[in-house]
Amino acid sequence: MKTDFANFGNINQWTEWHLTPRGWERGNKNHxxxxxxxxxxPPIDRILTCRYHENFSNNSxxxxxxxxxVWTISDQQILDQMLDKFGSCPQSL
Structure with missing residues (x-):
């Protein structure tokens, strides 16, 4: 019997992160x-919102x-400054 692991017991979880003048702040999540x-x-002063996704099989x-x-401010200069200061989107739930 062949098992198709790509469709067996999959788990999809994610967390949104908001870049603000204070740094990265956690937002919506589904785990x-x-x-x-x-x-x-979302914070009213957000500069960027990204979503970190993890997809894995139930049996790992x-x-x-x-x-x-997900969303970004139109001012590229401010975005670049904040990314330089705080780094890219956190890769964590």
Missing amino acids: EDSPLVIKLE VWMKSHISE
Whole structure:
């Protein structure tokens, strides 16, 4: 019997991160295949919002992670300054 691990017991979890003048702040999150998303208001002074994703099989045969940009300020100079100061999107839940 062949098992297709790509579709067996997959877990998709993610956390949004907001870059602010104070640094990175945690936002909305969805963990461990929960149908409920924990929602938090984004900071009014956010500069960038990104989402860190982790997808893995329930039996830990494989794991993939990636970051997607959700929202960004139009002022590229401010964005570059804050990224230089605080670094890129955290790769953690």
